Amino acid sequence: xxxxxxxxxxxxxxxxxxxxxxxxxxxxxxxxxxxxxxxxxxxxxxxxxxxxxxxxxxxxxxxxxxxxxxxxxxxxxxxxxxxxxxxxxxxxxxxxxxxxxxxxxxxxxxxxxxxxxxxxxxxxxxxxxxxxxxxxxxxxxxxxxxxxxxxxxxxxxxxxxxxxxxxxxxxxxxxxxxxxxxxxxxxxxxxxxxxxxxxxxxxxxxxxxxxxxxxxxxxxxxxxxxxxxxxxxxxxxxxxxxxxxxxxxxxxxxxxxxxxxxxxxxxxxxxxxxxxxxxxxxxxxx
Amino acid sequence: xxxxxxxxxxxxxxxxxxxxxxxxxxxxxxxxxxxxxxxxxxxxxxxxxxxxxxxxxxxxxxxxxxxxxxxxxxxxxxxxxxxxxxxxxxxxxxxxxxxxxxxxxxxxxxxxxxxxxxxxxxxxxxxxxxxxxxxxxxxxxxxxxxxxxxxxxxxxxxxxxxxxxxxxxxxxxxxxxxxxxxxxxxxxxxxxxxxxxxxxxxxxxxxxxxxxxxxxxxxxxxxxxxxxxxxxxxxxxxxxxxxxxxxxxxxxxxxxxxxxxxxxxxxxxxxxxxxxxxxxxxxxxxxxxxxxxxxxxxxxxxxxxxxxxxxxxxxxxxxxxxxxxxxxxxxxxxxxxxxxxxxxxxxxxxxxxxxxxxxxxxxxxxxxxxxxxxxxxxxxxxxxxxxxxxxxxxxxxxxxxxxxxxxxxxxxxxxxxxxxxxxxxxxxxxxxxxxxxxx
Numbered sequence: 001x002x003x004x005x006x007x008x009x010x011x012x013x014x015x016x017x018x019x020x021x022x023x024x025x026x027x028x029x030x031x032x033x034x035x036x037x038x039x040x041x042x043x044x045x046x047x048x049x050x051x052x053x054x055x056x057x058x059x060x061x062x063x064x065x066x067x068x069x070x071x072x073x074x075x076x077x078x079x080x081x082x083x084x085x086x087x088x089x090x091x092x093x094x095x096x097x098x099x100x101x102x103x104x105x106x107x108x109x110x111x112x113x114x115x116x117x118x119x120x121x122x123x124x125x126x127x128x129x130x131x132x133x134x135x136x137x138x139x140x141x142x143x144x145x146x147x148x149x150x151x152x153x154x155x156x157x158x159x160x161x162x163x164x165x166x167x168x169x170x171x172x173x174x175x176x177x178x179x180x181x182x183x184x185x186x187x188x189x190x191x192x193x194x195x196x197x198x199x200x201x202x203x204x205x206x207x208x209x210x211x212x213x214x215x216x217x218x219x220x221x222x223x224x225x226x227x228x229x230x231x232x233x234x235x236x237x238x239x240x241x242x243x244x245x246x247x248x249x250x251x252x253x254x255x256x257x258x259x260x261x262x263x264x265x266x267x268x269x270x271x272x273x274x275x276x277x278x279x280x281x282x283x284x285x286x
Numbered sequence: 287x288x289x290x291x292x293x294x295x296x297x298x299x300x301x302x303x304x305x306x307x308x309x310x311x312x313x314x315x316x317x318x319x320x321x322x323x324x325x326x327x328x329x330x331x332x333x334x335x336x337x338x339x340x341x342x343x344x345x346x347x348x349x350x351x352x353x354x355x356x357x358x359x360x361x362x363x364x365x366x367x368x369x370x371x372x373x374x375x376x377x378x379x380x381x382x383x384x385x386x387x388x389x390x391x392x393x394x395x396x397x398x399x400x401x402x403x404x405x406x407x408x409x410x411x412x413x414x415x416x417x418x419x420x421x422x423x424x425x426x427x428x429x430x431x432x433x434x435x436x437x438x439x440x441x442x443x444x445x446x447x448x449x450x451x452x453x454x455x456x457x458x459x460x461x462x463x464x465x466x467x468x469x470x471x472x473x474x475x476x477x478x479x480x481x482x483x484x485x486x487x488x489x490x491x492x493x494x495x496x497x498x499x500x501x502x503x504x505x506x507x508x509x510x511x512x513x514x515x516x517x518x519x520x521x522x523x524x525x526x527x528x529x530x531x532x533x534x535x536x537x538x539x540x541x542x543x544x545x546x547x548x549x550x551x552x553x554x555x556x557x558x559x560x561x562x563x564x565x566x567x568x569x570x571x572x573x574x575x576x577x578x579x580x581x582x583x584x585x586x587x588x589x590x591x592x593x594x595x596x597x598x599x600x601x602x603x604x605x606x607x608x609x610x611x612x613x614x615x616x617x618x619x620x621x622x623x624x625x626x627x628x629x630x631x632x633x634x635x636x637x638x639x640x641x642x643x644x645x646x647x648x649x650x651x652x653x654x655x656x657x658x659x660x661x662x663x664x665x666x667x668x669x670x671x672x673x674x675x676x677x678x679x680x681x682x683x684x685x686x687x688x689x690x691x692x693x694x695x696x697x698x699x700x701x702x703x704x705x706x707x708x709x710x711x712x713x714x715x716x717x718x719x720x721x722x723x724x725x
Contacts, residue, residue: 004524007524008520008521008524011518011520011521015518107349110349110353114354114619114620114621115353115354115356115357115569116354116569116570116574116620116621116622117354117539117540117542117543117570118543118574119543119546119547119574119575119576119578121576122551127551127552127553133524133552134551134552134553135552136548136551136552138551205517207547208517208518208547208548209517209518209540209544209547210540210541210543210544210547211543212354212539212540212543214350214351214540215517215540217515218514218515218516218517219517221515249521250521253521253524254524258512258513258516258521258522258525259484259511259513261521262513
């Protein structure tokens with residue numbers, strides 16, 4: 001029993017780190033643009049599909065993991081310019097807009113790539129014994145890669161000129177404008193970064209899960225839970241919440257039905273909304 | 287229809303032709319057009335004399351979670367209508383197929399069903415393969431007094447939730463359990479665990495298989511029901527008891543791929559036999575799973591490989607729906623036929639044709655005759671019934687068909703055992719008599 005508890009806790013940590021990468025993209029977009037991006041899960045889906053297409057075409061997963069975020073970044077710039085910017089600062093309208101975008105992305109992939117689910121073979125095969133179960137080595141790689149990507153993002157945000165500008169615009173867009181920071185361009189880049197992170201999460205998760213046009217639908221609620229519990233717009237809080245939620249679900253699953261674990265997560269989110277509406281972590285608000 | 291852009295080669299060519307129009311070419315064109323019109327008018331007149339077209343509704347999963355199946359159901363229904371119309375229609379009347387997308391959603395499905403019947407005047411419905419949509423739709427079809435063929439597998443559709451109006455030519459969970467469970471019990475193992483989505487289809491499979499395995503003296507562990515939105519199945523797979531000999535999985539679509547991938551990576555096939563039903567691998571080629579489904583036993587309703595039912599009808603059917611005879615792939619694409627289910631969207635139209643012609647149906651007022659003709663309808667192996675001879679059993683409106691137990695070997699589905707429809711009838715005694723319900 002103890003073995004299963006540890007195994008599922010570690011599996012929760014692994015999954016939590018991948019989710020954190022995706023949820024961080026959602027959080028940064030909300031934090032800067034006040035957009036609840038309902039299409040964020042579909043950007044993750046585009047990452048899985050793009051990853052499989054490029055890996056199949058080039059024969060290399062590693063090419064896909066480099067190219068997909070770059071392509072997604074460019075797509076993010078275009079989406080921000082032509083879909084998001086016309087409705088920016090109108091929260092209700094952005095929900096409708098991104099919902100429409102979500103449907104277009106899903107149906108676009110279904111119509112072109114096809115509706116059938118597919119598998120992407122992991123670039124690293126084999127298993128390791130982990131507390132009584134044979135654990136996929138690729139999952140451990142995926143967790144390490146996700147952790148490195150998260151660390152790289154925070155280094156970028158805190159140690160580069162562009163990162164400083166993004167933080168400045170998040171903190172006070174009017175003053176940032178007065179100081180000569182090109183706010184519109186920073187917003188575009190931030191949305192593109194969020195898109196690239198979701199797509200990168202998609203490439204990493206593709207060999208673990210399934211590649212199909214609806215892959216992003218089910219991942220979005222968990223990301224939203226992480227963002228809400230971590231504090232809307234609180235980037236570190238979002239990462240911590242994603243990891244904690246996934247580990248907690250893993251632990252609960254070891255002695256109860258996994259569905260109960262999800263109910264516990266929802267109960268925690270409800271509690272946070274009730275007692276700490278700005279998020280679980282200190283300084284949760286922007 | 288294609289439209290040539292101005293200035294393109296084709297457009298210029300056409301302009302040149304129009305400028306060069308002569309009296310001879312005008313007469314040639316006029317005569318050809320006249321001949322085509324006369325031919326078409328004669329054709330339409332032949333159908334019109336028989337009483338206008340018969341509108342049949344197709345309640346199909348064109349989008350949503352079941353769209354990889356729905357694509358094939360739609361393709362088969364369209365091909366069947368074309369074949370029927372090419373042969374003179376039904377009782378001399380042209381068939382018009384009107385398709386509505388259920389979006390793989392029960393609420394949408396019921397709304398679209400009303401639209402088919404009330405707005406499009408569909409006289410009969412070739413219905414959904416999605417168990418949730420199917421079970422939500424049967425009461426609506428019954429309220430609208432419209433014959434509804436479904437192809438979902440939840441047994442309730444031809445059982446406790448079935449009505450005089452609901453029919454199914456294919457198998458259900460009751461039939462699949464009868465076809466495969468005794469053989470799997472004898473050949474694969476006696477201690478079973480069932481893992482399935484937390485949804486009508488999975489629950490129905492658990493109930494039917496548990497009854498048979500326990501009757502045979504086996505043991506069935508508590509089921510593991512997985513939420514439909516699960517991405518990571520490891521927490522569920524670790525719940526499988528160690529003494530499991532047969533892991534019976536019932537998934538579809540993306541969850542199916544996730545299950546095979548993650549079960550394989552955990553090496554479950556090393557300690558237990560993997561057993562499933564065709565729904566788990568519908569619209570998926572084992573080759574696309576890159577070895578994850580190798581060795582899995584699967585109960586098929588229609589063998590994916592032609593060689594296991596090699597006759598002219600099967601060959602012509604595959605030709606009509608442009609599918610290859612080994613992997614079930616569509617010609618010119620990598621789509622894989624949901625073959626164990628989609629044949630019903632082809633065959634149901636031929637079953638309706640037989641019943642309409644047998645009963646002399648003219649309008650909705652004559653529906654009782656069609657229902658009575660369908661109850662107990664024998665269908666001989668033919669192009670219209672390429673899956674094989676079958677009976678639409680009078681009492682429970684269930685198709686009694688041949689089934690096949692296959693194994694994935696080298697990315698192909700090889701049949702290991704054929705369960706004849708005679709054996710099926712013996713193993714699945716009638717439990718409900720829908721034929722006594724009033725109309």
